[in-house]
Amino acid sequence: MSKKKTDETETPEGEAKGGKKKLLVIVAVALVALGAGAYFMFFAGGDDGEPVAGEVLPLESIAVNLAGGGYLKIGIALQLTEEAASGGHGGGGVDGSKALDLVISTFSQAQPTDVTGARDALKESLRQQIIDAYTDHEEGTQMVMDVYLTEYVTQ
Template sequence: MLVVGVLVLAVAAGAGWFFFLKPSGPSKPQPGEVMPLEAIQVNLSGGHYLRLGMALQLTTSAHEADGSQAMDAAIGIFSGLPVAEVNNPGAREKLRKELEEELEHRYHGDVMDVYFTEFVTQ
């Protein structure tokens, strides 16, 4: 009888831990400070250029971030593209996602979003 009681108590304790105390996996990063960056000019193909201003949405757990890596990534992604591609809204959103993925890699998860604050082609 004592063994059955201990067994029932152990099952109840395990079920309680599973439903109430079990860790719920990695939590989604929370938005922190928005870090504006100075606008840069990027050379496009055909003698055109893009003036690009950005702001980085950092996470609350972000360490001190330096915008130089974001600017370098933007230059690498946008340089040499045709002005028609850069001005196409669908292509622009694809380029933003590509930039976000590159910044995820470079900043090790400290940057969760990129906002274009200036986007002018000539």
């Protein structure tokens, strides 16, 4: 019988310890959640200087003579930033002339095999050139944030 008494006296004590552990786990989880929420609110959710997407400006397709013969008919669209929509970069909006000139100069130097085999590399090169051409480096204003191919036909 003395064994039953010790079991009975240990049970309430064991439950109290288990209850304290559960409470500590709940408090720890709540603190982690509050810390994560504060991080996202103050650090991750803020403006990191990344441009915000605005409208997409489709440009007319053009035919480019390739260096090794043949031609490429290519169409692009520019993903503008919100700053471009507000009239930055001279106040007149974005003119696609620079972008089309860069398309011609980039692809007219390419061989037909490059146009079909290295399309992604050529597109990335063109993307970087266009973004750089439409960025005011003095003010840090970026007018174009991406370039999309809308037509790509070789012959």
